[in-house]
Structures are given as structure tokens and as C-alpha cells.
């Protein structure tokens with residue numbers, strides 16, 4: 001899509017907001033540098049293995065807490081057993097600013113302290129099927145950032161993976177927040193458009209997505225306990 005055509009901020013559903021072009025090019029570059037380092041270790045980026053033997057086409061590395069289907073732990077027991085990199089304070093601040101921007105409310109970020117991020121890399125034909133982010137024991141919003149290639153993002157309902165859903169495009173620099181009544185909505189990435197990203201971000205190809213979340217876990221609790 002041409003950068004000359006402004007794309008409006010869109011409330012996709014109650015609590016779900018798309019803010020096109022929210023990250024500056026410099027912020028995107030800095031995120032690419034940080035994610036590249038996290039992709040190297042302490043836990044290397046990998047295709048997540050699913051319990052039934054499948055492998056996700058997306059590659060993922062986590063910070064703060066390690067996600068594997070369908071729980072969070074401090075150590076990446078399904079990769080190399082290492083403890084994941086800490087969740088940096090600057091990313092907490094970025095998450096708070098994202099909520100202020102999405103909800104157009106200066107207080108929206110107050111008390112928001114994301115403690116995990118899933119960093120997804122889509123290349124080739126990578127995609128992500130309809131799912132809910134529901135392994136967190138918190139209903140705090142999810143903050144999603146896109147860098148690189150544009151994708152089709154499918155945002156559905158909280159009942160099931162079927163219609164009604166809305167297909168929108170997430171392009172480099174876009175912010176998408178889903179909280180409130182939309183926090184547990186099904187969503188997917190059915191398609192990435194190769195070659196649509198600007199190499200000036202530092203990403204020559206593919207799509208980088210960062211989702212910040214609040215796990216609601218502490219180091220005394222593990223696994224998939226029911227939400228409070």
C-alpha cells in the first residue's frame with residue numbers, strides 16, 4: 001500500500017484498535033536490532049512444536065516468560081532449557097504508550113506492566129491460524145507491533161474461529177491493541193505479502209511481530225492455571 005495514502009485509526013471492535021504507522025522508522029530500527037539479538041539467545045528463535053507433533057510455520061522467541069503450547073515458564077524447556085531474556089523496562093514504557101495512543105486516553109497505560117512478549121518472524125509462506133491468546137492469567141490488553149512486510153490480520157469474535165471477523169492489513173509500524181471485551185477474541189494471520197516491507201527498517205524481508213502481554217504469573221506459579 002502506498003505510504004502516500006493515509007490510513008485511518010480504526011476501532012475494529014470494542015477494545016480492539018488499529019493505529020496505522022504508530023512506530024517511527026527509528027523505533028522500528030531499534031526494535032529490529034533488539035529482536036535480532038533476542039533471536040540469537042539465550043533462547044534461539046525456533047519453530048514452536050505443537051503437542052500433537054505439528055510445527056508452527058512462524059518462528060518465535062520470547063522474552064520475560066517463555067511460551068510453549070499452552071503455558072508460560074521462565075525456562076525454554078522445549079528449546080534449550082535456558083532462562084529467557086528479561087523483559088526490559090523500555091518495552092514496558094512502549095507498551096504503556098501504545099495503550100495511550102490506541103485508547104486516546106492519557107491514563108490508559110497506568111498500571112499496565114507487560115511481562116512477556118512473543119516475537120514472531122514470518123518468512124516465505126508462514127502464517128498463523130485462528131486462535132485466542134488465553135494462556136495468560138490476566139485480562140490486560142495485548143499490544144501488537146508489526147515491522148516489515150504487510151500482512152492480512154483477521155480479527156474475529158470471542159465465541160469461535162468462524163465469522164463474524166474483520167480482515168485488515170497490518171503494515172510496518174502499525175500498532176494493534178486488543179483489550180476489554182475483545183481481549184479473548186480469536187485472531188489469525190492468514191497471509192503475508194512478501195516484499196512489501198521497507199528495508200530501511202533493517203529487515204530485508206519477512207514480517208516481524210511483537211505481542212506484549214501480562215501473564216499474571218509470578219515465579220511461584222507455573223503452567224496453565226485457570227484465570228482468576
Ligand SMILES: O=C(O)CCC(=O)C(=O)O
Pocket residue numbers: 118120128133144153170187188189209211
Ligand atoms: O503476528 C501477528 O500479528 C499476531 C501474532 C499472534 O497472534 C500471537 O503471537 O499470538
Ligand SMILES: [Fe+2]
Pocket residue numbers: 131132133187
Ligand atoms: Fe495471538
